Amino acid sequence: MGTWTERLTRLGIELPEVVTPVAAYAPAVRTGAHVYTAGQLPIVDGKLAVTGKVGDAVSPEDAQRHARTCTLNALAAVHGLVGVDSIVRVVKVVGFVASAPEFHGQPAVINGASELLGEVFGEAGQHARSAVGVAELPMGAPVEVEMIVEVA
Known part of the structure; x- marks a missing residue:
C-alpha cells in the first residue's frame, strides 16, 4: 500500500x-499514542474561506466541502507535529456546524470530514464521531472540525 x-x-x-492559531493554543498536542488537534476552521491561504450559518448564507453542500478543508487543516496539524505517516488510525472526529434555525443536517455536513478520512486512510480512517449544531463559531465560520488520531 505504501505510506x-x-x-x-x-x-x-x-x-x-499548518494554520497559525487565532488565540492561545497549539494546533495539535501529543500525549502517549494519541494526537489531539485543535478545532480547525476552513482557512485557505491564511484566510477564512467563508462566513455564515449553514442553512442560510452557506448551503449544506458548500459546508460539506468546507468540512473537508477543515479536516485537511487538522491533518496538516498532525503532520506538523509527528508526520502524517505516523498515523495508525483515526479515532474520533468532532464537527461543529454554525446552524441557521431549523437546520438539522449537521451529520451530512460533517460527512465532508469523514469521507475524506475514509478516502485517505481506508479502514484506518473509520472513526467515532459527533456532529453538533451551534449558534456561532470563531470568526463567523460555518464549520469547525477537530480530531483525535492514534500514532505509532
Whole structure:
C-alpha cells in the first residue's frame, strides 16, 4: 500500500501549511499514542474561506466541502507535529456546524470530514464521531472540525 503520504499524492491531495492559531493554543498536542488537534476552521491561504450559518448564507453542500478543508487543516496539524505517516488510525472526529434555525443536517455536513478520512486512510480512517449544531463559531465560520488520531 505504501505510506499515507504516497496515498495522499495518488489521490491528488496536498496538505496545506499548518494554520497559525487565532488565540492561545497549539494546533495539535501529543500525549502517549494519541494526537489531539485543535478545532480547525476552513482557512485557505491564511484566510477564512467563508462566513455564515449553514442553512442560510452557506448551503449544506458548500459546508460539506468546507468540512473537508477543515479536516485537511487538522491533518496538516498532525503532520506538523509527528508526520502524517505516523498515523495508525483515526479515532474520533468532532464537527461543529454554525446552524441557521431549523437546520438539522449537521451529520451530512460533517460527512465532508469523514469521507475524506475514509478516502485517505481506508479502514484506518473509520472513526467515532459527533456532529453538533451551534449558534456561532470563531470568526463567523460555518464549520469547525477537530480530531483525535492514534500514532505509532
